[in-house]
Amino acid sequence: MQALELLLTRSSMPRLIEPGPSKQQLDLLLQAASRAPDHVALTPYQFAIFADSARQQLGEIFRQAAERRNKSAEEQLAASQLPLRAPTVIAVSMVYQPHDKVPRDEQFASAACATLLLQQAAFAQNLGAIWRTGWFAEDNWVKEQLGCGDDDAIVGFLYVGTPAVPTPIKPMKDIANNIKHW
Numbered sequence: 303m304q305a306l307e308l309l310l311t312r313s314s315m316p317r318l319i320e321p322g323p324s325k326q327q328l329d330l331l332l333q334a335a336s337r338a339p340d341h342v343a344l345t346p347y348q349f350a351i352f353a354d355s356a357r358q359q360l361g362e363i364f365r366q367a368a369e370r371r372n373k374s375a376e377e378q379l380a381a382s383q384l385p386l387r388a389p390t391v392i393a394v395s396m397v398y399q400p401h402d403k404v405p406r407d408e409q410f411a412s413a414a415c416a417t418l419l420l421q422q423a424a425f426a427q428n429l430g431a432i433w434r435t436g437w438f439a440e441d442n443w444v445k446e447q448l449g450c451g452d453d454d455a456i457v458g459f460l461y462v463g464t465p466a467v468p469t470p471i472k473p474m475k476d477i478a479n480n481i482k483h484w
């Protein structure tokens with residue numbers, strides 16, 4: 303896939319089936335993520351990879367979070383099954399590193415860029431991916447279980463796998479009103 307084609311057609315795919323990314327494909331995702339813009343090279347992110355049976359561990363963390371919020375048994379079960387929506391789930395966290403030149407927002411931006419690059423590298427390899435958050439990304443129990451400190455944040459959960467059908471490419475958005483030439 304040509305670079306511009308990738309940039310101009312990247313689309314999310316929620317319907318993901320086996321197989322998930324191979325080790326080689328996953329390595330390329332992570333290498334692409336490491337190209338994220340990163341002020342003074344703090345690498346302010348962490349990728350927690352839940353593939354195959356490890357997804358059950360993430361599901362259990364989600365279930366526990368639901369239980370701690372007094373959600374019903376059905377809601378807890380549903381939460382536990384969310385990570386099964388793709389063969390691999392990558393939880394991306396922003397790991398804040400105090401630095402006089404790099405405020406926290408910049409570090410979050412860097413981790414968000416890394417998440418997009420993971421998705422683009424998946425798309426470039428004919429995999430599908432979707433960036434999800436939900437309340438789990440803000441939940442203190444989930445954050446703690448994923449190793450986030452008080453100043454860290456979960457940027458998202460990238461679900462990755464084989465598209466169940468060819469990834470539909472959405473029409474271009476009209477962003478003319480979002481652009482101002484000075």
Ligand SMILES: Cc1cc2nc3c(=O)[nH]c(=O)nc-3n(C[C@H](O)[C@H](O)[C@H](O)COP(=O)(O)O)c2cc1C
Pocket residue numbers: 312313314315432433434435436457458472
């Ligand atoms: C930070 C962030 C969180 C998101 N969380 C969710 C989510 O929890 N569930 C969901 O269906 N889409 C979520 N999305 C949106 C999808 O990732 C996707 O961008 C959207 O469906 C539009 O599709 P597109 O990426 O093909 O334009 C999120 C996007 C971002 C950037």
